[in-house]
Amino acid sequence: MGMFCYQCQELARGTGCVSKGVCGKNEEVSKLQDLLIYVLKGIAHIVVERKIDIEEKDEMNRQVVESLFMTITNGNFDDSAIEKQIRGMIAIRDGLGKTEKAGLLHDAALFKADGREQMLAKATSVGVLSTKDEDVRSLRELIIYGLKGIAAYVEHADNIGKKDPGIHAFIYRALAATLDDSLSIADLVNLTMKTGEYGVMAMALLDEANTSRYGNPEITTVDIGVRKNPAILISGHDLTDLEQLLDQTQGTGVDVYTHGEMLPAHYYPAFRKYDNFAGNYGNSWWKQTTEFASFKGPVLFTTNCIVPPRSEEVRKRIFTTGASGYPGCTHINPDRDGKKDFSKIIALAKKLPPPVEIETGGIIGGFAHNQVFLLADKIVDAVKTGAIRKFFVMAGCDGRMKSREYYTEFAEKLPGDTVILTAGCAKYRYNKLNLGNINGIPRVLDAGQCNDSYSLAVIAIRMKEIFGLDDINKLPIAYNIAWYEQKAIIVLLALLYLGVKNIHVGPTLPGFLSPNTVNMLVDRFGISGIGSVDDDIKLFMS
Numbered sequence: 001m002g003m004f005c006y007q008c009q010e011l012a013r014g015t016g017c018v019s020k021g022v023c024g025k026n027e028e029v030s031k032l033q034d035l036l037i038y039v040l041k042g043i044a045h046i047v048v049e050r051k052i053d054i055e056e057k058d059e060m061n062r063q064v065v066e067s068l069f070m071t072i073t074n075g076n077f078d079d080s081a082i083e084k085q086i087r088g089m090i091a092i093r094d095g096l097g098k099t100e101k102a103g104l105l106h107d108a109a110l111f112k113a114d115g116r117e118q119m120l121a122k123a124t125s126v127g128v129l130s131t132k133d134e135d136v137r138s139l140r141e142l143i144i145y146g147l148k149g150i151a152a153y154v155e156h157a158d159n160i161g162k163k164d165p166g167i168h169a170f171i172y173r174a175l176a177a178t179l180d181d182s183l184s185i186a187d188l189v190n191l192t193m194k195t196g197e198y199g200v201m202a203m204a205l206l207d208e209a210n211t212s213r214y215g216n217p218e219i220t221t222v223d224i225g226v227r228k229n230p231a232i233l234i235s236g237h238d239l240t241d242l243e244q245l246l247d248q249t250q251g252t253g254v255d256v257y258t259h260g261e262m263l264p265a266h267y268y269p270a271f272r273k274y275d276n277f278a279g280n281y282g283n284s285w286w287k288q289t290t291e292f293a294s295f296k297g298p299v300l301f302t303t304n305c306i307v308p309p310r311s312e313e314v315r316k317r318i319f320t321t322g323a324s325g326y327p328g329c330t331h332i333n334p335d336r337d338g339k340k341d342f343s344k345i346i347a348l349a350k351k352l353p354p355p356v357e358i359e360t361g362g363i364i365g366g367f368a369h370n371q372v373f374l375l376a377d378k379i380v381d382a383v384k385t386g387a388i389r390k391f392f393v394m395a396g397c398d399g400r401m402k403s404r405e406y407y408t409e410f411a412e413k414l415p416g417d418t419v420i421l422t423a424g425c426a427k428y429r430y431n432k433l434n435l436g437n438i439n440g441i442p443r444v445l446d447a448g449q450c451n452d453s454y455s456l457a458v459i460a461i462r463m464k465e466i467f468g469l470d471d472i473n474k475l476p477i478a479y480n481i482a483w484y485e486q487k488a489i490i491v492l493l494a495l496l497y498l499g500v501k502n503i504h505v506g507p508t509l510p511g512f513l514s515p516n517t518v519n520m521l522v523d524r525f526g527i528s529g530i531g532s533v534d535d536d537i538k539l540f541m542s
């Protein structure tokens with residue numbers, strides 16, 4: 001059996017990638033990722049069965065989270081790094097002791113695969129398709145993709161020193177459950193909802209970590225032009241990597257620009273003190289193939305989304321760190337204290353020309369929950385007077401598909417008395433359209449990265465209180481979410497857990513949802529796909 005992966009929105013033919021990923025993931029990497037997940041299930045089984053005290057297992061918890069994160073779409077394409085991680089996780093597993101239970105869980109907890117060939121052979125029988133029933137498979141994978149999203153956010157929080165053992169305990173319980181044949185569909189549906197609940201906790205943990213370390217995001221205009229100095233471009237989602245890079249580039253004559261999901265870093269007060277933090281260069285992740293060419297300087301990936309570089313010249317300028325990786329690119333590891341040495345990147349930047357300007361002007365953002373609450377009177381007044389008729393949550397991901405032009409057109413055609421609440425790289429479809437403002441409130445309010453979708457939920461819950469409503473769905477808020485990878489899945493599950501109904505998901509519904517799982521989501525939550533822009537706006541505004 002070749003590879004099979006259907007975890008993201010760009011899956012081949014809408015059914016799954018079988019010989020090479022649309023993302024560029026090859027068969028070997030795909031299979032190694034499958035095996036890595038399988039080892040995690042074995043570890044989880046032992047932890048649950050032997051009631052291991054995970055509070056005593058900080059390094060194991062970290063590595064389980066790192067392993068999940070390594071399998072996220074566009075995160076790590078480095079077969080050697082994934083093989084090394086598998087070996088490390090097998091060693092951790094074998095240090096936990098034996099299990100009693102027979103069957104699949106037993107196998108995941110015991111199998112041996114020392115060399116690459118053995119690993120690939122084993123992976124062939126333990127991937128996604130090893131679950132034969134399509135509804136069970138669909139729910140198991142929905143849970144696993146939600147866990148990948150949770151892992152991403154937990155790792156960022158952990159890097160700032162914020163931990164929640166309860167979330168780790170849930171990750172083990174849920175991983176073990178995805179190999180437990182005794183669970184019914186109803187059990188798996190319940191576990192899916194639980195995953196959403198822990199997704200809310202993970203995002204709250206990260207929000208607390210980020211704001212306690214870097215302050216509350218504030219309204220900020222971010223420069224999108226360039227200066228004349230050599231520079232480093234930083235992408236991904238990890239703010240601790242950015243902080244270390246800014247510390248190390250101070251006084252070197254090298255500027256730092258953000259790309260993609262790192263843009264919201266500019267909204268945090270703590271980063272204002274760095275005079276070389278120059279602005280944001282370019283757009284969302286999939287534009288990197290052209291934007292990295294014109295940037296000229298080194299690029300540091302802190303997490304996803306990496307697009308395989310088209311030229312050797314660009315590849316040599318790409319560095320990775322954390323869970324990200326790409327073959328042939330230099331990976332920067334932390335020392336024992338979590339410190340990373342970026343001197344190689346800085347030295348390379350000094351030898352390279354400054355970025356070529358591709359845009360000028362600025363974009364406004366920083367509308368996370370605290371900032372929005374400071375504007376609450378103004379917003380409530382605008383709603384009461386009818387100046388704002390409806391809010392549209394359009395958080396999520398961006399992607400390459402032409403069908404995503406829908407979101408630009410949708411934003412353009414929305415009536416002038418509506419406001420878009422956004423987070424994640426989905427914003428790049430409309431954040432430079434100059435959609436104006438309503439009584440001084442911009443019509444596009446950017447809360448931050450995908451994980452900052454949490455802010456949008458907090459804002460909705462607060463608005464429900466302010467307006468004295470008994471149901472979050474009675475607010476004048478519509479949800480039109482764009483998804484691409486697994487962090488958007490946990491955002492979606494988190495919204496469902498919070499009771500949000502009638503969410504529209506696009507540009508296509510997840511291919512890993514079986515028809516019965518889709519029906520369940522439609523019946524219980526009113527989930528739907530997208531249609532034409534005009535029809536959808538009419539429907540939303542009615």
Ligand code: SF4
Nearest residue numbers: 005008017021022023
């Ligand atoms: Fe295909 Fe997406 Fe999986 Fe990549 S992550 S192999 S594009 S389904």
Ligand code: SF3
Nearest residue numbers: 261305397424425450
């Ligand atoms: Fe974007 Fe990858 Fe999902 Fe963080 S950078 S939202 S796609």
